[in-house]
Amino acid sequence: MGNNDPRKPNQNLAQPNLSQPNRRSFLDYLLGASAMATLGAIVYPIFRFMSPPQVIESTENSVVAAKLSEVPVNSGKIFKFGNKPGILVHTASGEFKAFSAVCTHLECIVQYRSETKQIWCACHNGQYNLNGKNVGGPPPRPLDEFKVNTRGDDVVVTRS
């Protein structure tokens, strides 16, 4: 028994499901949102890594570099001077000297070598004497020198 009466609607034809497009667009939206979230999770850390943090230039003019007992004769100590390192040297003759600890060649951190009584840069064997003058290796100029005073048990370094 077929439905041959043109006046009656054909019951066998599939009715369009009105909820189908909504479900599809919702799934498309969900897929797009998760793709964007994944992309953001990848790109944001890369962006944060590539952009340097804001570093406030220190206006500190003076700092306690060490306690007297921390720096025996013929030794050195790296200290923090604002956002840069400094080196405090207690020379074999008992004098205190302080310099920027940033090598003037390619900015490695220098150190004091008690056996040679020199300030030494391990990166390319740069050498400085105890006046901060570059005396060997590739450094092109002397280290910046600071003033040193003692105040009680504190060794105080001041920018010149």
Ligand code: FES
């Ligand atoms: S960075 Fe110090 S000698 Fe090259």
